[in-house]
Amino acid sequence: MEPVLISSLITSSILVTGWFVNNYFNRKHDIFLKGLEHKHEMLKSYMPVAESLLIADQNGFEDNLRKSQILFLMYGTSEEIETINKIVELAQKDNINELQKSSSLFLQKIRNELREDLRIKKLSN
Numbered sequence: 001m002e003p004v005l006i007s008s009l010i011t012s013s014i015l016v017t018g019w020f021v022n023n024y025f026n027r028k029h030d031i032f033l034k035g036l037e038h039k040h041e042m043l044k045s046y047m048p049v050a051e052s053l054l055i056a057d058q059n060g061f062e063d064n065l066r067k068s069q070i071l072f073l074m075y076g077t078s079e080e081i082e083t084i085n086k087i088v089e090l091a092q093k094d095n096i097n098e099l100q101k102s103s104s105l106f107l108q109k110i111r112n113e114l115r116e117d118l119r120i121k122k123l124s125n
Contacts (some may be wrong), residue, residue, distance in 0.1 A: 007024045036117065042071040046084075050107045053100055065091060083109075 045068040052061040064109040065088060072084040083106050115122055 009028050038075050040117070042068075042075045043114055045071045046107065049087075052104055059116070064078065080106055080109075 014060065045064075048064040049061065049068050052058065052064065069084050070089055072080050076084065086105060087102050090102060099100065112122055
């Protein structure tokens with residue numbers, strides 16, 4: 001074989017391999033970003049629930065809590081799922097004091113996770 005043909009084959013092989021590797025890493029990054037979007041949607045879904053608790057407005061509270069619970073059941077960690085289920089249980093029992101305490105701790109955890117994901121410095125508790 002001629003040296004020109006060999007160098008062309010090597011160059012083409014390197015180029016095609018680079019395309020595949022680049023595509024692999026881009027796809028992996030896109031999947032990570034999509035997961036991060038779902039996580040942020042899940043975490044932000046709790047904000048209307050917390051707002052209703054803070055201003056003692058029951059209008060839409062149950063619907064917002066159910067929507068938030070569904071997202072946490074789909075995308076949350078086991079700890080988050082346990083916490084949201086506890087909050088739903090407390091809401092069903094009308095245990096307002098415990099509900100507000102649990103909600104406050106959960107909101108603090110959500111805030112810290114969002115700040116960590118966005119690379120914003122944590123607030124002191």
